[in-house]
Amino acid sequence: MGVALGLHWIALFIKGYDYSQALLIQTYTVNFFLAFLIVALIIRFQRAVKNHIGFLFLAGSTLKIAVFFLFFRPLYMVDGQITALESIGFIVPYLLALFLETRALVRFLSNT
Numbered sequence: 405m406g407v408a409l410g411l412h413w414i415a416l417f418i419k420g421y422d423y424s425q426a427l428l429i430q431t432y433t434v435n436f437f438l439a440f441l442i443v444a445l446i447i448r449f450q451r452a453v454k455n456h457i458g459f460l461f462l463a464g465s466t467l468k469i470a471v472f473f474l475f476f477r478p479l480y481m482v483d484g485q486i487t488a489l490e491s492i493g494f495i496v497p498y499l500l501a502l503f504l505e506t507r508a509l510v511r512f513l514s515n516t
Contacts, residue, residue: 405432405435405436405497405500405501405504406432408432408496408497408500409428409429409432409497412428412432412493412496412497413428416428416489421489425487425489425490425493426489426490426492426493426494427476427479427480427490427493427494428493428497430476431476431493431494431497431498432497434471434475434476435468435497435498435500435501436497436501438464438467438468438471438501439464439468439501439502439504439505441464442460442461442464442467442505443505443508443509443512445460445464446460446461446464446509447509447512450513457509457513461505461506461509464505465502468498468501468502472494472498476494480494
């Protein structure tokens with residue numbers, strides 16, 4: 405996630421955008437910690453909820469979307485609109501975290 409943040413930051417710098425407007429550090433940090441928490445909880449409780457792991461995974465994705473609507477959307481809406489820069493500033497780390505979560509869980513669950 406750190407490498408992706410750096411690349412995202414560099415891409416915005418090259419294009420001349422103000423990276424602070426997209427709240428990159430906050431979105432990458434929140435998505436990283438939520439993804440880590442989701443994977444850790446699923447791994448920790450896999451035996452107790454082995455028939456419901458998919459539901460836990462979907463609940464984790466729902467949690468990340470809820471965090472967006474509760475915390476980031478109001479910050480993005482201060483000027484009355486959500487720009488493409490702001491949308492991409494959330495969607496890229498969200499999708500990257502989702503990919504990394506899925507990959508980690510597939511590797512872990514295939515070994516158990």
